[in-house]
Amino acid sequence: MTTSFDINALAFLLSQAAEVEIRPRFRALADGDVRIKTSAIDLVTEADEAAERFIKAGMDAVLPGALFVGEESVAADPALLPKLAEADLAVVVDPIDGTFNFAAGVPLFGVMASVIAGGETIAGVIYDPMGDDFVLAEKGAGAWQTGGNRPAVRLKAAAPVALEDMTGMASTGFLSPEKRAGVMANLAKVAFASNYRCAAHEYRTFAAGHVHYLMYNKLMPWDHLAGTLISQEAGAFAARFDGSAYEPRHVEGGLLLAPDRESWEMMRREVFVVD
Structure with a gap:
């Protein structure tokens, strides 16, 4: 299955979620803003939930009709996850990857999204809220680092070594x-x-x-x-x-x-x- 969408619009939506909901809460979380999900190292914060709501609200303009599968949405409704395998078109979102770091005030976290069409990943975006840049790829078009008012750079994996x-x-x-x-x-x-x-x-x-x-x-x-x-x-x-x-x-x-x-x-x- 093929689909048409603007990966830059998806990337911009992630950056807007970070600007509005994530960065203002970094190192500013109150005691009640951090909660344990499954263990002391599996956390969720007000920023995770607010950022996911922000991205979900803007997704119809980027990928109309796509199934939205977010980490916090699945935490609230586990029955959502199996639907990913059956969806013709879906977007999968991690509003804050590295929540443990975020909650601890460590500036090492990201916002991620992928686009799935017919059971295949066709696009991926990883946004760094602190560096304000992206790495992204569309299937068959290479991987790129862009943003921060710098020219786009094509990414290349390391050469093999012993x-x-x-x-x-x-x-x-x-x-x-x-x-x-x-x-x-x-x-x-x-x-x-x-x-x-x-x-x-x-x-x-x-x-x-x-x-x-x-x-x-x-x-x-x-x-x-x-x-x-x-x-x-x-x-x-x-x-x-x-x-x-x-x-x-x-x-x-x-x-x-x-x-x-x-x-x-x-x-x-x-x-x-x-x-």
């Missing part, structure tokens, strides 16, 4: 304790592993060629659809742990990204396979 020289981010928190211990031990084989607690900035860093791998286990669509498409359009290889393609309907199976298929196979074999 295993011991690889740097990247690995999110191990949702692995079982046994697998987490194995993966953490195997990560000693690479140059370093980090975690920003913010997929938006991890994908930005990876797609711009500054690190060599990303690994995630929990696959909520608002966290990964935009970044995966942007990374693929920057030339990287992405697949679930079993080698199958990552699709909007997937919420499990893990996700690994690397500069190319050979590097992906090497990381999968040496680091992320734990029997």
